[in-house]
Amino acid sequence: MTRSHRLEVDGGLHLHLVDHDHGPHAAPPLVLVHGFMGSTQSWGDLPARLSRHRRVIVPDLPGHGRSDRPGSPDRYGVLEVAGALARMAEGLRLGAADWLGYSMGxxxxxxxxxxxxxxxxxLILESASPGLETEAERxxxxxxxxxxxxxxxxxGLAPFVDDWLALPLFATLSPDARERARRLRLANDAHALAACLRGxxxxxxxxxxxxxxxxxVPTLVLTGARDPKFTRLGHRMATALPFARSEGVADAGxxxxxxAPDAWARAVTGWVGSD
Structure with missing residues (x-):
């Protein structure tokens, strides 16, 4: 069963999530955490495909999609949001789960x-980083x-989204993927995204x-071979993490x-297993 609902996780904050639970499955649940300006819809049909073998939970982060949109930047700090996700997992009684985060996620x-x-x-870290090293960079x-x-x-949102998708990070998106990304990002709220940037x-x-x-934690660091910056970061992260492997996906940024959804699905399933 696939169910979309809102869950209160902290002090009146509600997260919207889609729960693909067709169990019982022997495999642990998998949580997919999107990036900046993303939503549950950013993953396309991938959650449904992965849910053949496991329960897959896909939340909207605070300020995104159909989750609540606090006005204070303090509600968007990485630890505040990680805490909200932890309470979501507790509320859903996920137990030992696998977590995949993309970019900001x-x-x-x-x-x-x-x-x-x-x-x-x-863990699977897709095109992610541990942050900036020096105070000057920060x-x-x-x-x-x-x-x-x-x-x-x-x-407002439209010119911001157009310029965001023009960044070199997204130069490898196909025209169809770019248009879909633009449409999904325009469903967000400009003021909530501004608070997210600040917090x-x-x-x-x-x-x-x-x-x-x-x-x-066994960690797969997943990057696109056409994204040289995060490929370099990924190799370095995988070297520093004690139980990690880096994997680059050809023809992806x-x-x-x-x-490269098919290659992504193979990499994810190969890392977390299917049973």
């Missing part, structure tokens, strides 16, 4: 694992994100590079799940 999942908020059986990123947040508030951007969170050796 990967930062949140990794921070949650490093801080002990999440207790994953296995300060520069905070200033850049503040400019983006102000632009969202002044100009959950890479410049706000602390660096987790030094914490990686203590994340003793930053959004591996959108650009």
């Amino acid at each position: 990967g930062r949140i999942v990794l921070a949650g694992a490093a801080e002990g908020l999440l207790d994953p059986r296995r 300060a520069e990123r905070r200033a850049a994100d503040e400019r983006l947040a102000r632009r969202l508030e002044v100009e 959950g951007g890479t410049g706000v969170q602390r660096s987790y590079w030094r914490d990686l050796p203590q994340v003793e 930053h959004a591996v799940h959108a650009e």
Whole structure:
């Protein structure tokens, strides 16, 4: 059964989620955590495909999709959101689950694992990073994100989305994938996204590079071969994590799940198993 519902996770905050539960399955549940401006719909038919062998839970992060949209940036910090996801997992009685985070979602999942908020059986980090290493880098990123947040508030969502999808990160999207990504992103709210940039951007969170050796969870670091920046980051992360492997997907860029869904599904299933 596939069920869409809202779950209260913290102080009146409700997360919308889609629960693909066709059990009973022997395999542990899998949680998919989308990136900035994403939603439950960002994964296409991949959750349904994966749910043939396991329960798959797909939440909308705070400020995204059909989840609540707090006005305060404090509600979007990576640890605050990781805590909300942990309470979601507890409310759904997931037990030992596998967690996959894409881009911003990967930062949140990794921070949650490093801080002990999440207790994953296995991790998959798709085009993710542990954050920026120096305060100078973080300060520069905070200033850049503040400019983006102000632009969202002044100009609205459409021009922001068009410029976002014009970034080199998304240069490898096909025309169809680009149009679908644009349509889904335009369903968000400009003010909520501005608060997310201020509270959950890479410049706000602390660096987790030094914490990686203590994340003793089997981890697949998944990147697109046509995304050189995150491929380099992925190799370095996999070297620092004690039980990790990096895998590059040919003919894919930053959004591996959108650009090469079949290869993404094979990599995910191969890592978490099917029974």
